[in-house]
Amino acid sequence: MKPTVELVLLVAAHNEEAALPAMHPRLLAVAEALGPGVRVLYVDDGSRDGTWALMSGFIAATPDRVGALRLSRNFGKELALTAGLDHVPPGAAVVVLDADGQDPPELVPAMVARWRAGAEVVFGRRSERHGEPLLKRATAAAFYRVINALSDTPIPRDTGDFRLIGPRAVEALRGLRERQRFMKGLFAWVGFRAEAFDYERAPRVAGASQFNYWRLWNLAIEGITGFSTVPLRVATYVGLFSALGAFAFGVWIILRTLMWGDPVAGWPSLMVVIALLGGLQLMALGIIGEYLGRLYLEAKQRPLYIIDEARLPAA
DSSP states (O other), X not given: OOOOOOEXXXXXXXXXXXXXXXXXXXXXXXXXXXXXXXXXXXXXXXXXXXXXXHHHHHHHHOTXXXXXXXXXXXXXXXXHHHHHHHTSOTTOEEEEEETTSOSOGXXXXXXXXXXXXXXXXXXXXXXXXXXXXHHHHHHHHHHHXXXXXXXXXXXXXXXXXXXXXXXXXXXXXXXXXXXXXXXXXXXXXXXXXXXXXXXXXXXXXXSOOSOOHHHHHHHHHHHHHHHOOHHHHHHHHHHHHHHHHHHHHHHHHHHHHHHHOOOSOOHHXXXXXXXXXXXXXXXXXXXXXXXXXXXXXXXXXXXXXXEEEEEOOOX
């Protein structure tokens, strides 16, 4: 009789053929140490290198322990994780890890111990971020503080995707089918009892990060627009105060003209006011456009992802 799957180690990868050979033995060692009910599930997010070939080799070596999903193209890490969560056996918990080895698999047993002690979600909080430039650390810290100031959903600071998610939380996440996804926010939104543990994030074991500053910026925009309407409210108030200021300035111009006349002056000040108001209007339209674009994508109801090939571990 095959053992019931209790825990799945979920790893989403995109062009990680350099890192996976070092990462996989560590994952497999942790899975074997935790018992027969633990599986490793990879998601190949449309890699163009040898990532899928490596995953296929892992499956061939241990078919009862390892499985993989291959997406039809690169859908992004958030949707790759969603695909993995959708294919976890019912009743199993999930540990989400990065493929680059920065989140040490050796910490998983400690997470499992906290889960079995009663926590539904156990998330890693980075006390150190080795191997990352100062600018990236500073912008990441600023982002978490900004989004918590704007959002009604508290998102733990200095955390990534590295966490254990219990079966009830996994089932709740499966019910969230929005297309523009910010997984760190969704993990927090479902609630349940959560515990944090501090750890030092290691440097990548190999290869280079796929997340440049432009992609991180876009991810930050997804997080803010997905979990806060404050930017829309700010645009409303900026428009209101600008209109009040313009009205007051207009009253002043009328009174000045009636009292002292107008020698046809004020061209520079007029241009400044027009440019200021035009810029504020464009900013407000841009903010509205961000939200409207997300509504447009949701309205089309396209699938979140498409699977090219699925080779799941034995249940």
